Amino acid sequence: MHPAPSVIIFSTISGLGFGLMLFLGLGLPDVNGWVAAVFATVALGLAVIGLLASTFHLGNPKNAIYAFSQWKTSWLSREGIVSILTLGTFFIYATLWAFMDMRIPALGYLASALAMTTVFTTSMIYAQLKSVPRWNTAVTPLLFLLYAAAGGALLSNQMTVALILLGLVFAFQSLAWMQGDTALTRSGSSIETATGLGGLGKVRLLEKPHSGKNYLLQEMVYVVGRKHAAKLRVLSLLLVALLPALLILLTEVNHVIVAVIMLSHIIGLFAQRWLFFAQAEHVVGLYYDAR
């Protein structure tokens, strides 16, 4: 699948924002006044920047308002609705907390739950697609939630929790890649089932329908840069989980170290999300003898 920068930025940055909301909603860290205001602004800022970025890949944004209407069937619609609810709830909670010194735990828990629900709805947009076998697994939502929570723990300075979450990220990301590499084969779809010609023997594409490019190939049969995938996987795990974990364990964590940890985590996260898209094979590629 095409790794559109807008979608990568959206899912990573907003994930971090909603992850931070998870902890702030739980009352962590235990701060108030302007410090709480700064934390809340960072959380809202990241979530809103991410959500705005997601609108950049729309072909016809003037109709985006209708996207809140189909919550009965569409995960994308649910994501839109839940994200607005989350932002609203968290905004009220944070305003009362930071400016009126009135932290309402119940409202905070609600904001935390909504924040994780938003991340879950985002992940289901991908996980629901049978046409992309690599994404069509329960590990997809699990990973999105883990990444968001781990990033939120780092941002909210909950380093012990962060260590556990980074460990889980490491484990489940490795599992996702191992499973993912055989997902298309295991899905049972092949050029033979795609064409229905398997009965005649081994099938191959003799001639493409057109000599140029097309939307399908650009959007769903994206293969550029895949050759670097193995290196990027190692780099991503190193930066997203290992280096932050080592810094937490081996150094006295201060503001400079936290900045280094966040920078490392975010770069690793971009690499991970790029791979998530670039390595996802859509079954339509079978009609083009490509994966």
Place this chain on the structure above:
Amino acid sequence: MTQLPTSTEKKLGLVIDLDTCVGCHACEISCKGWNTVEYGAPLSDMDAYGGDPSGTFLNRVHTFEAKAEGCASQTVHFPKSCLHCEDAPCVPVCPTGASYKREEDGIVLVNEDKCMGCGLCAWACPYGARELDQMAGVMKKCTLCVDRIYNDNLPEEDRIPSCVRTCPAGARHFGDFADPESNVSKLVAERGGMDLMPEQGTKPVNKYLPPRPKADVNGTQMPALEAQSEEITGFLGWLDRTLEKI
């Protein structure tokens, strides 16, 4: 809107005969022509006269080769467009309600006045039947020529999809699969009409007729030529010997 109907009164769709299709691409071109001037936003081309042209098509013709071990290969031309699936995965994912499947005849359509061009329906379709028009920014797909088949202003013989009307080989058939006595239902029963990627669980309405079995796939193969063994004389012989020495 994006909830799929549990059943539809009619199941309108196409039968595509892979035995008969000659791969001329006429269906593709007539589709492009009709749908550029009729229903919804035109099917645009980008850089049409430049070095890197591309464009929106609702129907594309691939050509495949099938070869069994020890047999000669067979060439199969393969037109592909929306299959108007009963369990269309493109419809429920739509966030705006632009995508829908009609209860009366099962046609899957896009309401361009609601489409925001997010492209998720194209991702959900395993067949590559939907393309986001790069100029209009809205999703385009086969309408089964809904603006022809019910159009009383057209002569009766034209009230079929443009691709079917155009096909010079008679490889495309249009009809109602809900009626077991229809032309398409009979063809499917007689010729073993099949679904594409049945494992995706989409229950396509359109069916493909596999190529008829050949009596002898290898029958038309020429025997391999014997290697040239006799001594070559004259100029060619001299050339052969000289080249050998170099």
